[in-house]
Amino acid sequence: MVFDWIAWPVGQAMAEPVAGRWGHARDGQAGQVDGNIINLYQRVPHGPDPETVVRTYFDRLLVQRDLSVCDVLLAENYVDHDAPAETEPGPQATQVYIAEMLHACPDLRFTIDQLVVQDQTVVVRATWSGSDHQAGSPWRQTGLLLIRLDDSGRIVERHSTYDDVDNAG
Numbered sequence: 650m651v652f653d654w655i656a657w658p659v660g661q662a663m664a665e666p667v668a669g670r671w672g673h674a675r676d677g678q679a680g681q682v683d684g685n686i687i688n689l690y691q692r693v694p695h696g697p698d699p700e701t702v703v704r705t706y707f708d709r710l711l712v713q714r715d716l717s718v719c720d721v722l723l724a725e726n727y728v729d730h731d732a733p734a735e736t737e738p739g740p741q742a743t744q745v746y747i748a749e750m751l752h753a754c755p756d757l758r759f760t761i762d763q764l765v766v767q768d769q770t771v772v773v774r775a776t777w778s779g780s781d782h783q784a785g786s787p788w789r790q791t792g793l794l795l796i797r798l799d800d801s802g803r804i805v806e807r808h809s810t811y812d813d814v815d816n817a818g
Contacts, residue, residue: 703773
């Protein structure tokens, strides 16, 4: 739960309020939060829950195979640092890249093994598995993904690293 604070100096109701993040008292016109000012604490509305956004994105994209989720949950300037070098920023390029990946591995399975959220950053430990469409050989990999959301709850950036596990042939 995030709270912001707004404070007015006592006796100066028309003065500009002093605002800051909860737990970070500000020095200045109003002094410190020590009883000499009136504090009004209120819940500040924020964007969608980052965990829900990331879980929804991967479920719709890799489980339901709904590529339109890219237009909904990826920011226009989205960058996937794991995509091929020629991949342009934005949802459309990601749709093309994922469509090619799903074509190459039609039996792709994706599982979120662990998910940790800090502010607008989400870390996902996941497992991918399937069979290579051309070679027919099964494969399995685990990976860590670092995903950053903007204030509106859209995904703006993704970094990832992978390890192959129990791959045949």
